[in-house]
Amino acid sequence: MKTQMQREEELISSGLVDSVKNLFQNYNVNIPEKYYILLADYVDSIGQLDFEDGLYLDPVQIARKLPSVLTEVAENNIGGIYGRTDGTKITMNPNLDYLTNKKYFFHELTHALQTRKVDNHEECSFYNGQTGMFLTEGATQFTAEILANISNGTNMQYRQQPNTVRGHIEHTPYSPLSEYQLNGNMLLLLSQSMRLPINQILALGFRNDGRQMLGEMYEAFPGKQGKFEEFMLDLEKIYTIDKLLIAGYGSQLQGDPVNIEMQNGYKFAGNIKLQGDLINKVERNLAADFIANNDTDYIIQNYRQVASYLTTPELKQDFILAVNEVILAQNEQMAQELSTQEPFNNQPKINTEEITPSQFSKKTQDLIDEAEEFMKRSTQEQVVEQTPNNNYDGIISILQNPDLTDEQKTALLSEISNSPNGYVGGKSR
Ligand SMILES: [Zn+2]
Secondary structure (H helix, E strand, C coil): CCCHHHHHHHHHHCCHHHHHHHHCCCCCCECCHHHHHHHHHHHHHHHCCCCCCCCCCCHHHHHHHHHHHCCEEEECCCCCCCEEEECCEEEECCCCCHHHHHHHHHHHHHHHHHEEEECCEEEECCECCCCCHHHHHHHHHHHHHHHHHHHHCCCCCCEECCCCCCCCCCCCCEECCCCCHHHHHHHHHHHHHHCCCHHHHHHHCCCCCHHHHHHHHHHCCCCCCCCHHHHHHHHHHHHHHHHHHHCCCHHHHHCCCEEEECCCCCEEEECHHHHHHHHHHHHHHHHHHHHHHCCHHHHHHHHHHHHHHCCCHHHHHHHHHHHHHHHHHHHHHHHHHHHHCCCCCCCCCCCCCCCCHHHHHHHHHHHHHHHHHHHHHHHHCCCCCCCCCCCCCCCCCHHHCCCCCHHHHHHHHHHHCCCCCCCCCCCEC
């Protein structure tokens, strides 16, 4: 792990910090020295991404874009949250240590780079002014943490993270993220179901047509035509209810469904229970898509990972059972094809590698045993590291902040939420 001094020294001595400053020289901007170094750090970290597990991004292009997306970086107490982006201004909490500040500045900078004005509304990454913030926040945090790890010379640490889905103790994400863990899990499930590497999904977030491309790929699978918007709306309801929980409406959301209005005017009746049902629905559908969209060999190779991203023991168990059925079905088919094959026929044979039906059954049984063993392990898995659940981007509850007067709290809350039934969708947090 590199120290702050080592990292800053290498960025300054390489001339990169000066190069980044030069990019801004003809612009009227207000950026403290500390943040020029972090801008150089972001660009340099992008340059160090490898094509194996990194993002497909061009550091020069990103660097050139900076002066048009960033005019000001300020440090102000913003109600306890880490940072926020308003147009071309990023505000960071002044009380963060170096590593935390870096990670969340990278998060806000990613928002700034991905935000675009379309007609008279803002779009950002997968957000089209209507839905998409759920995936946007997950992708933004994923991108920021990949880059921060590169910058620090460390690796992403996947870990069980209980108590990180607000309002839902029953869901435990398995995620390398220190924020938006559930969002990250959904991205990982989406990546597996569409067989699209997570790095490519993250890179789509930097493209103006990223949402459209993701939607086209999603709908290209059998039975998925016309289903992308419904998927995005389900996720947005989860995100909206989460925003309301952050803003302190937990008690109102415990009981019967209440009327909730999204910033775009879309209304739905929702509560914590609906949110839980939607989380289950989306995870179930993505796991089913993984089975439907992929061939058996790919399923056998990757089902363990998919199971690990499902957030309850029930979801994992149902998924493993479905995978077992696929394996059994293939076994039956193989046995049948083998028994009907005539000796010495010249037809091309299926690639059985001289596996006899009984041997194949053995192989299948091994797989099923392994799957069951995996199930046992994954439900018993110990918590490696736990992130406190009161430190979300945008979240340390404003209402509980002793440093704020009631007027300040009201003002901050009204920024997050227009009304008790409203929420902020477009504002990048
Ligand atoms: Zn954000």
